[in-house]
Amino acid sequence: MNNLSVVGQRIPKLDAAEKATGRSRYIQDVTLPGMLYGKILYSKYAHARIVRIDTSRARKLEGVRAVLTGTDIPEIRMGVYKDNPPLKSGKVRSYRDEVAAVAAVDLKTAEEAIRLIEVTYEALPAVFDPETAMKKEAPLVHEAHKTNVLKMPWKLHYGDVEAARSEAAHIVEDRFSATWVTHCCLGTSGCIADFDHDNHLTVYSNTQIPSLAQKDFLGTLKALGLKDRRARVIKPCIGGGFGSKLDTYAYEHVAILLAFHARKPVKIQFDRKEEFIATSTRQPAIMNIVQGCDENGRLLFRDIRMILDNGAYTSWGATTPSVMMLPISSLYRVPNVRYEALCVYTNNTYAQAMRGYGNPQATFAIESAMDALAAKAGIDPVEFRRINANHGDEVTPQGFRITTCGLAGCIDKVAEALGGGKRKKGEGVGYASLVHVGGGARVYKSDGCGTLMKMNDYGQLDLFTGATDMGQGADTVIAQIVAEELGLHIEDIHVIHSDTDICPWDVGAHASRTTFVAGNSALGAARQLRSQIVKIASRVLDVDPQDIRLNDRMVISRQDPEKKIELGKLLRKSHFSPGGNMLMAEYFYDPDNENLGRDFKGNLSMTYTFGTHGARVRVDEETGKVEILRYVAAHDVGRAINPLLLEGQVYGGVMMGIGYALTEQVQLEKGEIMNPNFRDYKILTAKDTVPIAAPFLETTDAEGPYGAKGIGEPGCVPTAPAIANAIYDAVGVRIKDLPITPERVLAALKKKGGDDTCGIDPLTEKVYDCTS
């Protein structure tokens, strides 16, 4: 496979020049004739009964075209648990609850109308801590649900953990926690809903799930009594996704409802504060882990119990345990595994998917505990990981069939890059590895993606894919795969991925699945097109079909390279002759992976991706400040279709992971977000960049397009534990709660030194207990 001409090249993103010149159109830049501006009124309480809503003054305001409250709309329920109406009636359960909405001729009028709506609340006792919410006497977030604990049975047990525990030579037990962080897409959320005269709906939305969003919107149409109408989703250029757009949000349904009532297109565009408050976070988790090994350092068991703060409603955050199971059962070889997670309603904000989907949280606990266990067993942490590393061609306790596995290679690469060298006082090195789905993930009944193609008379291809590009470069990677297969140049391929009326179905841009699934789908269609070309060429050139090769826009005989024809010329010949034809192809690729079945077993992905990260840090023992001196992120990528974009995914993932480890936190004070802006929410800037090396290991997976595995998420998965382990190595304190702020490091150092003065968080002025 080394004679590749397009695959493996550092080709710039196809839309980069459009973006560099400011020509790309994001939802912020789209307006429709006659469009109204929608605004949402949010709750003033974390938990309260809505006694009365008076909208009369808002309705009378000049320029207002529609005002809606929870009692004006039909029954619509959003989210995995269907517990979330787009406008609330009866009571509010969190500060982000949508209470009313207006549409007006301009934004100012809409904002003014929102101010004129008077809501009378009766405050209810609220609960903000999941462990408290589990108690009998805790206030109920959803009375009808009868308990705050969601009825989601996240529970598995493979082998016999108790027996393994009694045999273990070394055991560690600990509690870790991960808090709320949020995606911070630079382009805020927004949408436009537009009905035509016959009530067919078009929604412009920056979604990662056009096909599933279409289904949700059809549900809203049905609720409006428009059962047989169409819904079309058009996705403008997306200003960052990272999982935030994997569900439909209240604002999208509200825009539809407003547009239906006003008979005009309605746009809802979030500002930054709203983006912080009304979009979802990464799932927070409290994680108890017990892990043990034999005297040779072989892992015997892993036993994890988690409590997840579900917030007031249920989106994808509540299903993150399905992905947490992956590292829990299958990161390193561990024969006996037990896991249980409880999702608990509180009056906090609710979580969504976010890059890595539960994997960063679980890996933080697992890899921190791996280090502690290595220390207890008296084994070097790198050696300990080598001893337990996964191998290719094996099946893990959860039934994941590992095909290729570059974990050992990644461990070696990172150790080689970071090990050795003199270590100064306060410096340390830490490691952590990851496993993630790399060949799709069958979370829905289908994990498929469709591709349509048509080639014009000049050998130029229009490719319609279900895949979503939100900046990661799906369009470019797909074009490279197809160009390679058809002997085209990258510029011959035009990828269209923006409209459900035009593009085939796809389950969505999640689970690092796009290169693998959309890539294989495009490859399938390209192969069909190729065989059509070969058939025509064999006739025209009078050569055996087996003998034909496509390269550099030419169709050539291998045997007799003199027999060749320019592709466009061949197509024109074939098109403009009696019984002529045109080249078109379609392909739907649905991988042969499995849904998690009974006991959560099943081969979720066609292949799994592995990696190891390592950090060298310096900890200032006076201030508790952690400085990363060098960071190495080695990944098994199958094959690098485009190293330039691949590096971009890893660098971006690592920096997001470093933020997760050290600085980022949505500060919730009794359910209210205290830092809904970039001043107080500490996202890393260019000044915080660290030297990152991103070596790739190519294992060329048989199922991947040209051997590739997915790599969108892994960059941010093992970052926090690698850093936490480096801090431990440097100064001997283990920080178990994210983010690892200087205050927490200092408090831990003081505690270690026998001093009980505790750290104070500068943001919340909360005093940190030294025991945490």
Added chain:
Amino acid sequence: MDREIQFNLNGNETTVVIKDHWTLLHLLREELGLLGTKEGCGSGECGACTVMVDDLAVNACLYLAVEVDSKKVVTIEGLASADGELHPVQKAFVENGGIQCGFCSPGMIMSATALLKENATPEEDDIKHAIAGNICRCTGYVQIIDSIRKAARAEEGDTVRVVAWQDD
């Protein structure tokens, strides 16, 4: 209050009637239809709205429109040459992975361009300083810094290369 101002916008003399409280961002996006300049926060915290006023990078969301009277404003739309040839900074961003979702890119490119106008051979720290106010969530800044470095010293060629290795 309404007021007439005159300024040079991307090389063209421009006269507009504005309101005192308008920001430059409002003037560009809402009144003049130049949508390349982005709004990421509206309060001076993200840099997505960066444009150049008299060769200096400013946050258009904070800068009042009245202030550009008789000045020279360059936005992302005014950077490429008239025949469409990309500005070297744009070209470097395109070629070196400096752009993913692209929402930060217009502002980032304007900050970088202003830096290079002032300092043609910046050190890495100068680059980081110049774009410290431009948030990018996608790239981790690595390839952005690389792009700016390459725009400044095109002749020095590639700096970072990724190593791929094959296991057997």
